[in-house]
Amino acid sequence: MSNSLLFRQATLPGGEQADVLVRDGLIAEIGSVSSDASRVIDAAGLHILPGLVDLHTHLREPGFEASETILTGSQAAAAGGFTTVFPMANTSPVADNASVVELELSRGREAGYVQVQPIGAVTAGLAGTALADLKGMADSRARVRVFSDDGKCVHDPLVMRRALEYVSAFDGVIAQHAQEPRLTEHAQMNEGELASRLGLAGWPAIAEETIIARDVLIAESVGAALHICHLSTAGSVDVVRWAKQRGIRVTAEVTPHHLLLTEDLAESYDARFKVNPPLRTSEDVLAVRRGLADGTIDIVATDHAPHPSESKECEWDVAAFGMVGLESALSIVLLTMVETGELTWADVERVMSRTPAQIGRLDWQGLSVGAPARLTLVDSGARQVFGTEHLAGRSTNSPYLGRELPGRIMYTAFDGYLTVDDGSVVPADTVAGHALDHAMSRGEARG
Amino acid sequence: MIPHLLSTRDLSREVAISLLDTAEDMAVLGHRDNKKLPALRGKTIVNLFYEDSTRTRISFEVAQKRLSADVINFSAKGSSVSKGESFKDTILTLRELGVDGVVIRHPSSGAPQLLAERDWIDVPVVNAGDGTHEHPTQALLDAFTLRKNIHGADARGRGLDGAHVVIVGDILHSRVARSNVWLLEHLGARVTVVAPVTLIPAGASSWPITISHDLDSALSQPVDAVMMLRVQSERMRDAYFPNAHEYSQGWGLTEERFAALSPQTLVMHPGPINRGLEICSTAADSAQSVILQQVANGVFVRMSVLYSILTGTSEVPHE
Numbered sequence: 001m002s003n004s005l006l007f008r009q010a011t012l013p014g015g016e017q018a019d020v021l022v023r024d025g026l027i028a029e030i031g032s033v034s035s036d037a038s039r040v041i042d043a044a045g046l047h048i049l050p051g052l053v054d055l056h057t058h059l060r061e062p063g064f065e066a067s068e069t070i071l072t073g074s075q076a077a078a079a080g081g082f083t084t085v086f087p088m089a090n091t092s093p094v095a096d097n098a099s100v101v102e103l104e105l106s107r108g109r110e111a112g113y114v115q116v117q118p119i120g121a122v123t124a125g126l127a128g129t130a131l132a133d134l135k136g137m138a139d140s141r142a143r144v145r146v147f148s149d150d151g152k153c154v155h156d157p158l159v160m161r162r163a164l165e166y167v168s169a170f171d172g173v174i175a176q177h178a179q180e181p182r183l184t185e186h187a188q189m190n191e192g193e194l195a196s197r198l199g200l201a202g203w204p205a206i207a208e209e210t211i212i213a214r215d216v217l218i219a220e221s222v223g224a225a226l227h228i229c230h231l232s233t234a235g236s237v238d239v240v241r242w243a244k245q246r247g248i249r250v251t252a253e254v255t256p257h258h259l260l261l262t263e264d265l266a267e268s269y270d271a272r273f274k275v276n277p278p279l280r281t282s283e284d285v286l287a288v289r290r291g292l293a294d295g296t297i298d299i300v301a302t303d304h305a306p307h308p309s310e311s312k313e314c315e316w317d318v319a320a321f322g323m324v325g326l327e328s329a330l331s332i333v334l335l336t337m338v339e340t341g342e343l344t345w346a347d348v349e350r351v352m353s354r355t356p357a358q359i360g361r362l363d364w365q366g367l368s369v370g371a372p373a374r375l376t377l378v379d380s381g382a383r384q385v386f387g388t389e390h391l392a393g394r395s396t397n398s399p400y401l402g403r404e405l406p407g408r409i410m411y412t413a414f415d416g417y418l419t420v421d422d423g424s425v426v427p428a429d430t431v432a433g434h435a436l437d438h439a440m441s442r443g444e445a446r447g
Numbered sequence: 448m449i450p451h452l453l454s455t456r457d458l459s460r461e462v463a464i465s466l467l468d469t470a471e472d473m474a475v476l477g478h479r480d481n482k483k484l485p486a487l488r489g490k491t492i493v494n495l496f497y498e499d500s501t502r503t504r505i506s507f508e509v510a511q512k513r514l515s516a517d518v519i520n521f522s523a524k525g526s527s528v529s530k531g532e533s534f535k536d537t538i539l540t541l542r543e544l545g546v547d548g549v550v551i552r553h554p555s556s557g558a559p560q561l562l563a564e565r566d567w568i569d570v571p572v573v574n575a576g577d578g579t580h581e582h583p584t585q586a587l588l589d590a591f592t593l594r595k596n597i598h599g600a601d602a603r604g605r606g607l608d609g610a611h612v613v614i615v616g617d618i619l620h621s622r623v624a625r626s627n628v629w630l631l632e633h634l635g636a637r638v639t640v641v642a643p644v645t646l647i648p649a650g651a652s653s654w655p656i657t658i659s660h661d662l663d664s665a666l667s668q669p670v671d672a673v674m675m676l677r678v679q680s681e682r683m684r685d686a687y688f689p690n691a692h693e694y695s696q697g698w699g700l701t702e703e704r705f706a707a708l709s710p711q712t713l714v715m716h717p718g719p720i721n722r723g724l725e726i727c728s729t730a731a732d733s734a735q736s737v738i739l740q741q742v743a744n745g746v747f748v749r750m751s752v753l754y755s756i757l758t759g760t761s762e763v764p765h766e
Contacts, residue, residue, distance in 0.1 A: 193650025197456070199556030199580030199622060202649050268564070269557030313535050315555035317578070 004028070005413065006037035010048035010377060012367065013349040020048060022373040025416035025438055030369060043377055046410055049349050050366045051083025051114075051374030053356040054326065055175070055253060056150070056229060056301035059085070059116070062103065063092025068306040068394045070104060071428060073326070074113035076304065076393030078419035078426075080326040081376035081409040083114050085304075086360055089121035089132075090151040096121035096132035098140035105142040111428070112435025113419045117360060120144040122163045122174060126152050131163060138170045145361035148175035150229055151276075153211060155181050160215060164224035171361060173251075175227040176215055178236070179277065183207035188317055190263040190278045198266060200316060203278045205233040212236050216243035216250050227359055228252040230303050232277040234287030241296040251359050253301040254288045256325055256332035261285075261399060271312045271319030272399050275305070292351065293342040299356045302329045306395030323399050327391050331405040334380060339406060375413040382408035392425045448755050451563045451572040454581040455630035460606060463633050465761045467591050468603050470744070470751035472763040477513070477747060484763075486754055487516035490547040495537075496575070497523040497553040502718060503575050503585075506742070507550050510749035516757075519546070534558065535567055542568040548757050549573070556580035571756045579620050585717055586626035588748040590634055592741050593672055596713055608635030613665050615641045615698055616676030616725055619648050619687075623717045624676060628656055641665045642698060645687040662698055663707075672713040672737075675700050675726045695724055705730040713737050 005022040012018055012030075019033035020043075029035070059073035068076075070087070077085045087104055089095035095104065101118035108116020120137035124130045126149045137144035147167055154160045154176060163174050184207045189195045191202025212228055216239065219226035228240060231252045243250045257275060262282050265273040273279060291297040305322025312319050325332075333352065337343040343351070349366070357364035365371030384390070386400045412420035417434035419426050449462055458466075476484060492511050496504050504520065511518045521541075541549065548571045551559050556578030563572040576582040594602045597610060612631055618624045618640050631638050632655040639657040640647070647658055659665045666673065678694060688694050695701060700714065705727060708714075714726075714736040722728050731738060755761050 191649045193648075193653050196619075196648030196650050197625070199578045199625065201579075204649075269560050310533060310535075313533075315534055315553070315558050315561065317555045318534070 003416065004037040004039070005416065005418070006033060006040045007043040007048060007377065007411070008040060010043035010046055013047070013049060013346045015345070020367070020375070022375070022413060022416050024441070025373055027367065027369055027371050027373050030367065041411065045379065045381065046377040047345055047380050048367070049081070049345070049376045049378065050353045051376055051412065051414065052081045052330065052352045053084040053360070053362070054082050054302050054304070054329070055086045055146070055299060055356040055360055057085040057087050057304045057326065058090070058306065058322070059087040059104070060306060061091065061107065062100070066308050070107040070116060071111040072392070072394040073304070073306070074108065074111045074116065075425050075428070076324065076326040076391065078113040078412045078414070079390070079392035079409060080329050081378065081412050082326060083374035083376070083412065083414050084117060084357065084362065085114050086117050086119050086146055088148060088150045089119050090126060094121050094125050095119070096124050096126070098133060098136045098142070101137050101142035101144055102140050109435065109439070110432060112414070112431045114414060117362065118142045118144055119146045119148050119175065122147045122149045122154050123159060128152060128154060128156055128159060131159070131166065134163070134167055134172065135170065138167070138172060145170070145172050146175055146227070146359070147172055148177065148229065150175065150177045153177050153179040153181060155211070157214060157218065161218050161222060164219055164226065165222045168222070168224040173225040173227050173359065173361070175229050176211065177229050178208045178211035178215070180207040180211050188274070189266045190280050192263070192281065194263055194266065198269070200266065205235050205280070208233055208277055209235040209239055212239045216240070216248050219250060220246065220248045223249070225249045230255050230258065230277055230301070231288065231297060232258045232280050232284060234284050237287045237291035237296055241291070244296060251298040252296070253299045254292055254297045255303045256300060256329045257323060257399060258288055259285065259292070259300070259336040260332050265399070266316070269316045271314065271316050272323065272397055274316060274319050274321055275323050276321035289336060289342060292337065299351050299359065300329065300333055301356065302326050306393055307397050308395060312397050323397055324391065324393055324395055326393065328386060328398060328400050328405060330378060330409065331386070331407045332400070334407045335405060373413050373416040375411070376409060377411040379408045379410050380406065382406070384408060448759050448761060450756070452583050452752050452756060453559050453563055453572065453574050455583045455586045455626045455633070456581070458630065458633060460633045463587070463590070463630060464604065464606060466587055466748070466751050466755060467594060469755055469761045469763060470587070470591050470747040471603055473747040473750040473754070474744070482513050483515055484513060485515045487511070487514040487757055490757060491517040491519065491545065492548040492550060492753070493519040493521050493541055493546045495521045495541070495549055495551045497558070498576070500552050500576065502742070503552060506745040507575060507749050509746050510753055513746070514750055514754055516753070538562060538567040546570060548753070550575050552576045554578055573752055573756065576622055579622055581626045582622040583626050583630070584745070584749050584752055585623050586630040587752065588741055588745040589627055589674065589715060589717070590630055591744045591748050592715070592737050593713065595744070596737060597671060606634040607631065610636040610671040611639070611669060612636050613639045613641060613670050613673045614676065615662060615673060615700070617646045617678050617682060618642050618651070618676070619646045620679070620682070621676050627674065628654055639665050643688050646682070662704065666704065666708060670709070670712045672715050673700065673708070674715040676717070677719065677721060678725050691724055699724060700726045700730045702727050702729055705733070710735055715741060718742070
């Protein structure tokens with residue numbers, strides 16, 4: 001009784017309405033719940049999903065705390081309905097050893113908003129030459145299974161082959177940032193007429209597609225698991241589709257921004273629209289939407305990339321690559337995929353919760369009795385002009401400011417306690433207190 | 448009149464012709480003993496140069512002084528920029544110093560547009576060359592030179608309808624080429640660009656140009672002007688073409704090509720020229736070369752641009 005939460009009349013991903021009772025951190029009942037609860041929330045008209053899982057997040061800590069910290073990034077994640085994030089390894093120091101990934105894990109647990117499940121670097125210092133402490137990270141308390149040099153491509157085919165082979169021993173996966181470095185020297189935006197007109201060095205689609213083609217063949221030859229980060233071109237979708245038809249163990253993600261935005265936005269020279277890989281053409285946008293709808297692309301991942309204002313309020317070629325995306329991700333998926341009829345809510349559950357967890361080698365139980373109560377409740381009918389007040393992280397480099405977006409996260413629950421309550425992020429000390437109580441109740445040692 | 452001059456692409460034919468006509472007025476003044484006009488007296492213009500360019504900066508400075516403006520030269524070297532100050536902070540500083548106009552040269556494409564469109568400063572902005580984007584006053588002075596040579600004293604009010612201009616060289620990295628393509632299109636000229644495939648920008652097939660990779664064939668048609676672009680040796684390192692000799696043989700205005708050229712065809716070059724690489728000395732120093740006229744006309748065109756934008760009128764008072 002003391003520790004229970006009842007969502008009345010929520011709409012399940014399959015479309016049915018049900019009450020969902022949460023007790024002691026777990027889902028206790030789904031259906032018509034007659035028992036009482038310490039808090040009852042009227043969820044009529046709200047969609048309930050298992051907590052969203054982001055396989056591609058930059059939390060910037062350690063090293064770049066002016067942009068984001070594990071706490072502020074966790075708050076941004078909660079605001080967007082996420083209960084698990086996989087932070088990328090390009091921190092300072094780089095997450096290429098057990099100490100750094102365990103530090104991230106501990107800070108994530110202390111913050112208590114989401115499960116922070118670290119990604120380890122593939123190569124030491126992201127330098128692309130020597131392998132990082134892959135097994136050390138896998139065997140650490142962080143139990144790392146996803147490895148990525150994201151931000152940089154593992155461009156040396158020998159290193160890529162060895163990494164794929166090496167991590168297969170402990171069911172690891174290499175998440176490749178597919179960017180051929182020589183084809184993208186000084187590159188600023190999608191190669192094409194617009195880049196030529198604007199005088200910005202072009203970033204050809206083949207720089208992404210040739211690496212994906214190479215890596216699916218390497219993965220096939222060694223029988224290892226490959227994940228493609230932020231696929232952005234029509235040609236990449238074709239290559240991955242071919243690889244899957246051939247039975248190659250490849251999975252792929254697309255970002256929300258590549259589902260919506262096109263290169264035209266660069267015409268303003270507003271560096272909020274500068275991102276790696278770059279925004280592409282409308283044909284590419286349609287191709288990645290089709291790829292996500294037909295299952296060629298497995299998941300949506302945010303590539304949430306916070307940067308301080310001075311890194312964006314400047315000349316385009318001086319500006320940093322990247323945009324924040326945790327808070328807006330579900331809205332963009334609703335806008336581009338659900339409102340267009342390409343995905344159902346059950347598909348959203350699959351591409352934003354179940355499959356990213358599975359690619360990340362996490363145990364995923366979804367909305368089932370006895371599962372950890374990680375839940376997201378969405379008001380899908382809400383529409384709001386997206387503004388900085390909708391951002392909960394430390395940085396405001398969102399490409400959507402000023403746009404009207406559908407959907408609003410009303411409640412997020414993590415292991416039974418609310419991290420977002422009635423549309424607002426629950427304060428840090430409250431959440432940290434719940435996290436501590438939850439850990440003690442499960443007898444977990446604190447890291 | 449336009450509030451800024453950022454590119455030639457967004458100019459209308461009418462505004463372009465008006466700027467060229469005002470430059471004609473400035474040229475008349477330039478031939479008087481007293482070359483100065485009090486038009487911009489009391490106005491302070493900063494020449495904000497983030498990139499070395501003695502030629503363009505001096506041309507703007509002469510134009511500003513002939514219009515009686517107060518001139519501040521801000522060079523990125525030796526300023527706070529070398530201490531790591533951001534572009535935005537520099538602009539906010541200039542705003543507080545109270546300048547009335549900014550002429551900007553910047554290695555980053557789009558920097559002049561940011562200056563004009565952000566709320567950092569609210570004064571007219573003239574693009575003096577940004578990255579590989581545009582160099583609109585260069586294109587205007589090229590058009591002025593062409594118009595003067597084709598139409599003579601009868602140039603006022605006219606475009607370049609029917610003229611054929613061949614632009615040769617590193618189109619990919621050239622802001623001069625881009626500005627010329629758009630302006631020549633507005634003025635009714637036909638443009639052929641000639642370069643190795645590697646130096647043609649992606650998607651340029653949708654531009655209002657004919658693309659050729661064969662200079663001899665392009666020059667075998669009637670051509671009013673051939674404009675040679677500067678080629679930088681670093682392009683060889685990036686595998687755009689094999690070596691200087693092959694470039695010169697394929698795409699240079701060599702002795703042989705110049706000898707075959709009609710004496711009516713004007714030879715142009717935005718400077719500084721690489722003698723022996725993209726152009727031979729015989730061509731550069733010939734009677735049909737207008738390379739030095741381009742330099743002189745640059746002052747009149749820049750006077751016209753500054754006058755038109757800062758006073759908001761194209762009418763030049765006659766004393």
